[in-house]
């Protein structure tokens with residue numbers, strides 16, 4: 001399997017692949033200054049064979065979205081660390097990565113190319129849009145809806161039934177008790193928007 005990206009996030013993705021015994025054919029990053037990641041040499045040329053599947057190991061939601069378009073057709077599976085607990089009724093889209101210790105509960109639906117980071121909890125019936133990132137130790141209660149491209153920060157929590165609009169950023173430690181609009185940054189307890197931005201992930 002090809003790993004696209006060679007940043008810190010890629011180190012964790014590579015660790016998951018090692019734990020799953022998935023053979024890494026090459027790690028690609030166009031940045032020629034990057035030479036090695038863990039025990040892997042970094043390839044700077046796009047020398048992908050057509051039939052080989054890939055994972056995008058890039059933490060930035062917008063960059064991950066761009067790369068998913070660029071290499072469309074190469075993504076077939078989700079990568080899930082063996083220590084994560086995923087209910088059999090949950091669905092996880094292709095290209096998504098579930099990190100160590102995460103919990104994804106019954107009937108949760110996780111989109112494509114999402115990151116469910118270390119120790120995050122996604123409760124029953126949550127729906128998470130493509131390219132979202134649920135940061136380490138963030139907790140989503142039941143029936144939460146997360147728009148495409150959202151980042152929920154470290155240790156943030158969202159109470160049951162609330163929704164967060166596309167491309168919003170929820171600050172570390174925030175507690176979401178009201179719906180949050182698209183394309184804003186919201187912080188605090190209770191979380192409130194402090195600014196809005198234009199750019200969209202998809």
Ligand SMILES: CC(=O)SCCNC(=O)CCNC(=O)[C@H](O)C(C)(C)COP(=O)(O)OP(=O)(O)OC[C@H]1O[C@@H](n2cnc3c(N)ncnc32)[C@H](O)[C@@H]1OP(=O)(O)O
Nearest residue numbers: 117135136152153154169170171172173174185186187188
């Ligand atoms: C494995 C990994 O590493 S995964 C990575 C996980 N990373 C995270 O979860 C980080 C989440 N990001 C944050 O919390 C950021 O601070 C953000 C996105 C909320 C804000 O970042 P920026 O847009 O750069 O805003 P900035 O840093 O200028 O802060 C704006 C104001 O909000 C305050 N603020 C920033 N973050 C928070 C927060 N999480 N909670 C409360 N207040 C905050 C700042 O102190 C500042 O206040 P001031 O204007 O009174 O000085």
